[in-house]
Amino acid sequence: MNLPLLLYETLATIQMKNFIFILIGFLCLNTNAQLINDESYLDLEFLKFKTDLLHCVIQKDKEKLKNFLADRVFESKDTCGYPGCTKDEFIKYYFDESSEESWKDMLTVLRFGFSRIEDENSNNIIPHDKIIFQGPSYLKKIDTDNEIIVLGENVNIREKPSLKGTIIRQSSFEKFSCDCNIITMKKSTYQTIDGINWLEIKLKSGQIGYISADLTSYSVIKEMTIAKINGKWKIISFFNPPGC
Structure with a gap:
């Protein structure tokens, strides 16, 4: 028996098994991570647009924001009618003196990035x-009527919708099933207890759990679409999706 050769083959087998375990672990982690995948890097001009827009939103500069808007912007309040709001109307209705919520919504969309779609x-x-960027980036990865994504790390999932409820487990940037459509949802789907808005979700095992809605995609009520018009990227829509 060739002991050196046998030892070499044994070590090689162990190393291969370890590599496979590491690879499986990476793929599992990557599956969750890919739910939020900012594709802004795919277009350098768009990446610059997004970066400049981010600075504008952080500074809450209404005048500068006009430079990022198309001549008409689709919105969901139906305040302007067809074919959408002019730049001045859009700023007036969404970014007036009490516009903190709109700045927050726009910043949230930018935070979770964009998907490049046709x-x-x-x-x-x-x-x-035809090629546009739509945010948040996870929109094309979930069915918003039936699924949510956890938007945080080590978020508690509880057995009951209460801070006293037993923690089933924790979740980070993971997708779960839910009856999220506001028209068809059950009474148990969304409840406010202990000052927290609880969302009922279904785990892969079939077990029911409850999670803070504010830490999920359910709380992100705005979508933004950015398209290239006459060679320049512009915001063409900023609205609540149907059902919100």
Whole structure:
């Protein structure tokens, strides 16, 4: 028996097994991480646009914000009618003196990045290139009527909708099933107890759990679409999706 050769083969087998375990662990981690995948890097001009817009939002500069808007912006309050708000109307209705919530909503969208997609809508408010960026980036990864994503690390999932409820486990940037459509949801789906808005979710095991809605995608009520118009990136929509 060739002991050196046998020892070498044994070590090689152990190393291969360890590599496989590490690879599986990485893939499992990567599956969750890929739910939020900012694709802004795919277009350098868009990346610069997003960076400049982020600075504008942090500074809460209404005048500068106009430079990032298309001539018409689709919004969900239906205050302007078709074909959307002019720049001045949009600023007036969303970014007036009491506009803290709108700045917060826009910052949240920027925080979770954008997906690059092909716009298949032929009835656009104004003509633009087919390739657009839509945020938050996880929108194309979930069915918002039936799924949510945890937007935080080590978020508690409890057995009951209460701070006294037993912690089932913790979750970080993970997807769960829920009856999230505001029109069809049950009474137990969304409850306010102990000053916290609790969302009922279903774990992969089938077990029911409760999580703070403010720490999930359910609390992100705005979507933003940015398209290239005459060679320049512009915000063409900032709205609440249907059902919110």
